[in-house]
Amino acid sequence: MNVTEILFWILSALAIASALMVVLSKNPVHSVLWLIMVFFAISGHYILLNAQFLFIVNLIVYAGAIMVLFLFVIMLMNLNTDTEPQKNKWLKVAGVVAGGCLMLVFVAALKSSGTQQVQMGEGNIGLIENLGKALFNEYVLPFEISSVLFLSAMVGAVVIGKKGD
Amino acid sequence: MPINYYIFLALALFCIGVAGVLTRRNAIIIFMCIELMLNAVNLLLVAFSKMHYAAAVANAPGTIVGTDAQLFVFFIMVVAAAEVSVGLAIIVMMYRNTHSIDINFLNRLKH
Numbered sequence A: 001m002n003v004t005e006i007l008f009w010i011l012s013a014l015a016i017a018s019a020l021m022v023v024l025s026k027n028p029v030h031s032v033l034w035l036i037m038v039f040f041a042i043s044g045h046y047i048l049l050n051a052q053f054l055f056i057v058n059l060i061v062y063a064g065a066i067m068v069l070f071l072f073v074i075m076l077m078n079l080n081t082d083t084e085p086q087k088n089k090w091l092k093v094a095g096v097v098a099g100g101c102l103m104l105v106f107v108a109a110l111k112s113s114g115t116q117q118v119q120m121g122e123g124n125i126g127l128i129e130n131l132g133k134a135l136f137n138e139y140v141l142p143f144e145i146s147s148v149l150f151l152s153a154m155v156g157a158v159v160i161g162k163k164g165d
Numbered sequence B: 001m002p003i004n005y006y007i008f009l010a011l012a013l014f015c016i017g018v019a020g021v022l023t024r025r026n027a028i029i030i031f032m033c034i035e036l037m038l039n040a041v042n043l044l045l046v047a048f049s050k051m052h053y054a055a056a057v058a059n060a061p062g063t064i065v066g067t068d069a070q071l072f073v074f075f076i077m078v079v080a081a082a083e084v085s086v087g088l089a090i091i092v093m094m095y096r097n098t099h100s101i102d103i104n105f106l107n108r109l110k111h
Helices: A001-022 A028-048 A052-077 A088-111 A128-137 A139-162 B002-024 B027-049 B051-058 B067-098 B103-108
Strands: none
Touching: A001 A028, A001 B002, A001 B027, A028 A052, A028 B027, A052 A128, A052 B027, A052 B067, A128 A139, A128 B067, A139 B067, B002 B027, B002 B051, B027 B067, B027 B103, B067 B103
């Protein structure tokens, strides 16, 4: 086992354990903190795949911006373990069984998928130079449209969040 | 690493997200589980973008095959950011009206 493989297993275990804790923890603030751990583990995977641009975007946008937004909303609502709504026990069991069945079906369908090797730690397609060239040549129209999307999302958030009617 | 490992890792994260959506009643936690599913898909797309690299670089050195997948991931992140801002505004509005973020109260959204 070389260093890359060891890092892959450590990051995978961290991601799955943190994802389980997101679902299992009772306190919403703890869930957000565990979700940030998941995002850090996935960012580590991006580094292993040499997708450096996505690594930094994932850290800034997801772990930096989106999760802070979640934390602010939770703090605004003053939630804690006592006010946490609970489903009844059988519904929870049914949910877990349904998720497990979905996983079973996927694993059965994909277990014979190819054993092609993924290129780790080399290649320059994930670097910002190459992605920037592609983004501003072939994908310039979707890029501009996404700015309109952000504008409409901003207007929508302000209109929905406004007090009174 | 073989592509299999990445497929199963993303699958596990995605199914944990699905199970979270089905078992929790807190609207914010459900929203976070959706983010988890989006990230599992992103990870798999990045892994797929590096899958055919070795064969392509043998034919043409300096190839940029796989750029599209990484740009898809970028656009998924863009859409996710917009979605989160609107979704959290809706959740705050719902909390202001019902003083709870239990999704079972969503059936009174009309009044």
